[in-house]
Amino acid sequence: MSPSAPLGRGPKVRTAVLAATIDELSERGYAAFTIENVAQRTGVHKTTVYRRWPDRETLIAEALADSIATEIxxxxxxxxxxxxxxxxxxxxxxxxxxxxxxxxxxxxxxxxxxxxxxxxxxxxxxxxxxxxxxxxxxxxxxxxxxxxxxxxxxxxxxxxxxxxxxxxxxxxxxxxxxxxxxxxxxxxxxxxxxxxx
The missing domain is CATH 1.10.357.10 (Tetracycline Repressor, domain 2)
Known part of the structure; x- marks a missing residue:
């Protein structure tokens, strides 16, 4: 998503960030995973991500839970x-x-x-x-x-x-x-x- 198309706040941001987290893990792996890359992929500022998820472990755990709950x-x-x-x-x-x-x-x-x-x-x-x-x-x-x-x-x-x-x-x-x-x-x-x- 382009930074020129802001997501705002709330459920849309959460959905986009969690999807971007899975995409980032898929393409770069866990060792190279960063919140900055997720923010860039989502088109939001990194502080928007950090406000909801204070560290990468919290973000990854929520993205994993969301992926599994949705797909299974x-x-x-x-x-x-x-x-x-x-x-x-x-x-x-x-x-x-x-x-x-x-x-x-x-x-x-x-x-x-x-x-x-x-x-x-x-x-x-x-x-x-x-x-x-x-x-x-x-x-x-x-x-x-x-x-x-x-x-x-x-x-x-x-x-x-x-x-x-x-x-x-x-x-x-x-x-x-x-x-x-x-x-x-x-x-x-x-x-x-x-x-x-």
Whole structure:
């Protein structure tokens, strides 16, 4: 966006700055990320950015949370099988997107010897797991999976094979990978693998 087209304040600025943050991470990476570059990309003065986000870690964490929440919505189809499949497919679409690749690059930066991402960035992923727990609790209430199922462990099991392929083996992921992860997770839940008894 050109500096000659001012954004003003409020939601438009927030949306533009968060989008520019993801773009900046995608193109330059975490180590080279600066608020000044985000401001220039957005077309606002850097003080406008600093007023809302006092440091780059705060800005990056909010941009990551916003990207994940927007691109991986929590489904509520009325069927745990459909919910798990929709959640896994949204995750696959996200990790294959520019914003998803940018976020994951931040999270694995230490593996490449780059500066470690802020702890707040890791909290984004923990918070996202927390937001998806209703998929499991609703399924328990409907009697689709056993009482006592651990929601967090079930969600982690759903996403783990997708992240493993993307981050460890470098294999491509698609809807088939998502559907397989969903089916395996549901089978494990019905076999009471996520309960203490």
């Amino acid at each position: 919505p929590v489904p509520d189809t009325g069927s745990v099988g459909e919910d798990l499949r929709a959640l896994a497919r949204s995750l696959v679409a996200w990790v294959n997107s520019a914003s998803g690749r940018a976020v994951l690059a931040v999270m694995v930066s230490t593996a490449a010897g780059l500066p470690a991402p802020p702890l707040s960035a890791r909290h984004v992923f923990r918070d996202r797991i927390r937001h998806t727990l209703p998929v499991v609790t609703r399924a328990i209430a409907r009697g689709e999976i056993p009482d006592g199922t651990n929601p967090a462990e079930m969600i982690k099991t759903l996403v783990a094979p997708i992240y493993f392929r993307v981050l460890i083996t470098g294999e491509p992921v698609d809807d088939n990978a998502a559907d397989t992860a969903a089916a395996l997770t549901l089978t494990a839940a019905r076999a009471r693998l996520f309960t203490d008894d």
